[in-house]
Amino acid sequence: MHRIARCVLVGIVAIALWPAPSAGAPQAPAARPISLALLMAAPGRSDLSWSFMHWLGAEQARRTGQVSDLRIVVSTPATALSDMTLVVRDGQFDLIYVASFSTYGTALRDLANRFPDRQYAISDIRPQFGDADPGNRAVLGLLYQQEQPSAMAGALAAALALHYDCPSVGIVLGREIPVLHEFEMGYKWGVDWAIRRLSETNPDVVRNKRLARAARKDRVLWTYTGAFNDPARGREATEAQVRQGACVVYQVAGATGLGVLGYMDDHHRTRNVPIGQPPFAIGVDTVQEWVSPHVVGSALKRADEAVLLAVRLVREGRFREVVQRDRSVWLNFGNRGTWFSDPQLVREWVRRAVEIGALDGSKGGEVLANYGRLREPQPRWVWQLVDDLRGLIEQGRVEIPRPFGDPQRWPIERLRETYG
């Protein structure tokens, strides 16, 4: 009996291990709609923020017929070179979009020099090639100014804290990696800017308020949770900050941040606090207003727009030209590549989520109704302040520290001496 079973199993293994001749090689691309490979860091789009945004852009390009063949590969840094070699080697993709420079940066540098006739785009970094390197003319960098929406998050948080007279505002972050320094400092700068600005334009709302009286370094409670994938830690950190008096908490922590939003939901439910009353949360990367009814705003990095932009350049045959001329494209308030969510955008987002099937229609209506109930009780000057800062940033009339974009000029240590 055993012997027969063993023979059968050995047979199965033998068949399974037999090498398949060039299995499933993707087809050559058609002329107009392009073929796109999207490379993302693990865990891929289930992070509901950064990778999700890239996927959304790619998926939209596919659904609208701009992309005929979309392949998605998710890697860890250890597998990045191997995975990317596989994507690049046979030249079957018109565009290779890299969503994570920390995962693929080294592999991209290596492969772009070896295969400079392919077209690569990468989020979040300026391509680093010498003038003589062949990769120089193959890679387009798509860069984001995340300090801009973060500063608006700080201004909104400070305004709400002044209105409800809370002693502080909070920010919960993931593990301490350099790009998060820019979110952290943008936020702290925004809080400081709001108080200075209101002291001049609307001193009544600042006078005798606890946040304004506090020393500059004590206004923002900030916690690095040490993880991007642990909602429990996000919840814990939020609870601690709310207990210490923060009435707005900005989350910059990936899936850990879902714990921040979850805490807000529970806080309101268990204490019977209606929507529109503090504490509030501020979301990140995507429009997180639809995740919780207590999210007053979201600091967006429109990676979906970045993917669509790169696809457009390839389809119009302008990719090489832009790479040769500029090497990289900045996504910021100017071209709406970064943004702070507003009612129009939230409506647009919900419409798109319903279209794609991420939300059903009735739930979409509920999200919008809750969002209205959230904004309605806040005084008009709060939104006015946020709009003012948006305008100043768009016109380039304020300078926000960029410890990630330009660490030589804005070292994080010195910024913390000033802003806490």
Place this chain on the structure above:
Amino acid sequence: MTALRRGARRAEPVWDVAFALAGALAIAAVVLRAAGYPPLAVLRGAFGFSLFTAHGITTTLAFATPLIFTGLCFLIGVRAGIFNVGAEGVVMVSAGASVAFGALLALPAPVHLPLTLVVAIAVGVLWMLPSALLKAHRQVHEVLSTIMLNWIAIFLVAFLIAYPLRDRDFPARTVLILPSSRLDPLFPGTSLTVMLAAGILLCLAAYVLLYHTPTGLHLRATGADPAAAHAIGIDVRRLTMLAFLLGGAVAGVAGFTLTAGFPPYWNIDEHMQSLLRMGFLGIVVSAMARNHPLGCVLSAIVVAAVLTSRSYLQLAHGIVYEFAELLAGIVVILLALPGISRDIARWRAKQAARHRALTPSPAGVRGR
């Protein structure tokens, strides 16, 4: 007849693995079918890619190399009756040490690389020392102490990445190890280095040590029955220490391999993804090899092949990443299952005996 039976017993591990592999593939096939993919084409393609294409083979071998070392770390522990799961932390700190020593110090090429390796090993040994002392002298459970130290190691290295080792020009990773301390790839465009040969040699050395030296005999005796080993005059305390520290040394080599020996990276990424789980996968490797050093290389290659196939699954069949991970997880768990369940059962039985052997006997009987 006896010879036949002995032969059958020798072949038993092979059957174990064959059964586990067949079971794993069968379950994977069912899952694939349920999700609407052609199971046979996918599985054949995946293994064909990992083991029968030049790109797949070099990738598989490059992934297998550090797993050989972390597998050996667990293996040496188990042979001495210790369930040492501290390789994860050792890989972290020795990788951190390799980058610190290899990147921040400018030394001439002929000495820099070997010294970096020595530093990585020394740090690995030091990191195991607390668990070793706690186990040998205070009978503190090694699973507890090593897991706690793993967490300390993760956050220590996270700190190193965020501050002292940070590359201001490329903030998503640490500074690069200097060329004088790098291992170059055996084939350009791959991550495969000479450390694979070092791994194979180390497995041979471990085999000789465990099965052909008095120390190895004492180690295995301690593992088989600590009380009896103590009774016949073996210094159980010293051998427990030795097993821990040897494990720390080989896991230290894994940390070195994943940094100085992993072209074209030669750094640690900000999320430490190239290091995470390498220590724990060592347990799988060792269990699959039935804790025999000569089986370690092969089982490391099998585990690495499964991991390598993930990219093929995504690219050739459009299988989403989560699903590719799920399949790899199913296969890896089932491969480890027969070995690991036996290990745990044996280890639990031995705990009581070890406790008796290490507890100081009354009235100074010991040493007379």
